[in-house]
Amino acid sequence: MIRALLVLLAALIALPALAQDTMPPAPYAYTQLEDPALEARAAALMHTLRCLKCQSQSIADSDAPMAGDMRHQVRSRILAGESPEEIRAWLIARYGDYVSYEPRVSTTTWPLFVIPALVILIAAGVLLRRLGRRRGGAGGEEA
Structure with missing residues (x-):
């Protein structure tokens, strides 16, 4: 009985850690924007943002699911008309100063x-x- 409870408890603890990797990637995680000028702005910004999981790669170079989500956010916000500086400020507010390769x-x-x-x-x-x-x-x- 105790063994079954321990197995159940271990499964419940591990479940949130596995949830991120089982979700499909965000739409703009691996898909470029149709407008080359907007994609160039997004790519330039993505090369200056650090992947929080890899820490040694930019979100443009990382294959981590979190980097894909961040690329999606950058592209979506560029499409919505936000400037790269507004997006950088939002990401810094959300993840902290460490997310930027260009600290202020x-x-x-x-x-x-x-x-x-x-x-x-x-x-x-x-x-x-x-x-x-x-x-x-x-x-x-x-x-």
Whole structure:
């Protein structure tokens, strides 16, 4: 009896994870737009958006179901007349700053831009201080 309950519980837990892959792809996931100009705008945008499942590929290059859904959203919204920047803003609001390969300085991303500059300044300061001590020490011994 307990074994049957455990199997049932395991099946219920695994069911949502399997649901995404069994659904058919969205209509514009693998179908280009008929208007070449609109498709070019969509493709340009898709190359600047990161697949959240693959993380190393853009949604244009990824075969993950989630990337297909995101391509569908981009193409559908381009057809509806939205600009690529409006679509990017919507995707960032929905998935976070990580979805964009072109991050903007904001309240959540400013450390990504400031910390490397601070590390470089600190390293330069340490190097200059050490070089200054050597020059000062060597000059004092010669005199």
